Amino acid sequence: MTVTQFISTHQDAVQIALYAFIISSLWLMEVCFSAGLISVKKRWQHNKTNLLFVFTALPIQLMLTTIVLLIVSWTNARHWGLINYIPGHQNKWIYYISLFMLLDLCEYIYHVVMHKIDLLWKFHLVHHSDQHVDVSTTVREHPGETCVRTGFLMLWVFILGPAVSVLVLRQTFQSAFNVLAHTEFRLPQKVNKIAGLIFITPNLHHVHHHYQLPHTDRNYGDVLSIWDRLFGTFGELDVKETRFGIDTHMNEKVTGRFLNILKIPFQKLERPGK
Ligand SMILES: [Zn+2]
Ligand SMILES: [Zn+2]
Numbered sequence: 001m002t003v004t005q006f007i008s009t010h011q012d013a014v015q016i017a018l019y020a021f022i023i024s025s026l027w028l029m030e031v032c033f034s035a036g037l038i039s040v041k042k043r044w045q046h047n048k049t050n051l052l053f054v055f056t057a058l059p060i061q062l063m064l065t066t067i068v069l070l071i072v073s074w075t076n077a078r079h080w081g082l083i084n085y086i087p088g089h090q091n092k093w094i095y096y097i098s099l100f101m102l103l104d105l106c107e108y109i110y111h112v113v114m115h116k117i118d119l120l121w122k123f124h125l126v127h128h129s130d131q132h133v134d135v136s137t138t139v140r141e142h143p144g145e146t147c148v149r150t151g152f153l154m155l156w157v158f159i160l161g162p163a164v165s166v167l168v169l170r171q172t173f174q175s176a177f178n179v180l181a182h183t184e185f186r187l188p189q190k191v192n193k194i195a196g197l198i199f200i201t202p203n204l205h206h207v208h209h210h211y212q213l214p215h216t217d218r219n220y221g222d223v224l225s226i227w228d229r230l231f232g233t234f235g236e237l238d239v240k241e242t243r244f245g246i247d248t249h250m251n252e253k254v255t256g257r258f259l260n261i262l263k264i265p266f267q268k269l270e271r272p273g274k
Pocket of ligand 1: 115124208
């Protein structure tokens with residue numbers, strides 16, 4: 001069996017392994033290079049709470065991915081989906097780049113929806129309630145949001161009609177970018193200016209994690225920052241002014257304990273509608 005064959009027959013396992021590898025290497029780097037930013041005991045407690053979300057997300061994700069794959073085979077067999085109307089889509093490059101960008105736009109729309117619809121925001125704010133953003137924040141997602149996110153992916157796949165290979169490629173990029181966007185490490189300003197023209201950098205995603213509006217509603221982008229620039233949601237904020245968390249949930253007794261975090265969406269919001 002060749003490496004390519006192995007990867008294509010074990011896509012889920014390969015992706016999980018890759019994701020785990022990226023997270024743990026960056027986590028190690030954070031522990032080594034960001035010493036002093038947070039005490040070792042506090043960091044461990046924080047990481048442990050966030051990592052527990054892996055155990056709620058994995059079974060949901062694996063189960064619902066089966067439905068996503070069923071939709072993919074249905075759309076592919078019928079040549080269904082927006083991609084079939086893109087001029088030149090028979091060309092491999094046009095096919096992959098168009099779908100990558102369209103899927104990224106879909107993720108942008110999804111993220112805006114999670115912020116703007118009160119009920120969905122109550123689930124998404126769990127991700128925002130982390131008062132110390134590091135690689136472990138990447139997996140801090142309420143299981144309710146995992147269901148909604150995968151549900152939206154089913155919709156995007158149905159609308160666009162991508163091949164499985166596009167989804168695998170996209171998922172790999174997306175996971176790597178999401179982990180990088182949450183590291184404590186920030187890019188030097190000059191590098192950030194250039195990379196941020198196209199991509200969501202850690203500096204840009206940190207703005208999204210600032211505890212107060214309007215910054216929380218900036219930089220919704222997933223991999224690309226072009227949608228934020230296009231739709232007027234792009235924003236920058238100096239590191240000295242950035243404070244992580246969400247103003248309605250700053251009590252660490254709630255936001256720092258796994259079981260209390262799970263209850264957040266079912267409690268009344270202090271300020272309904274944010
Ligand atoms: Zn958000
Ligand atoms: Zn985030």
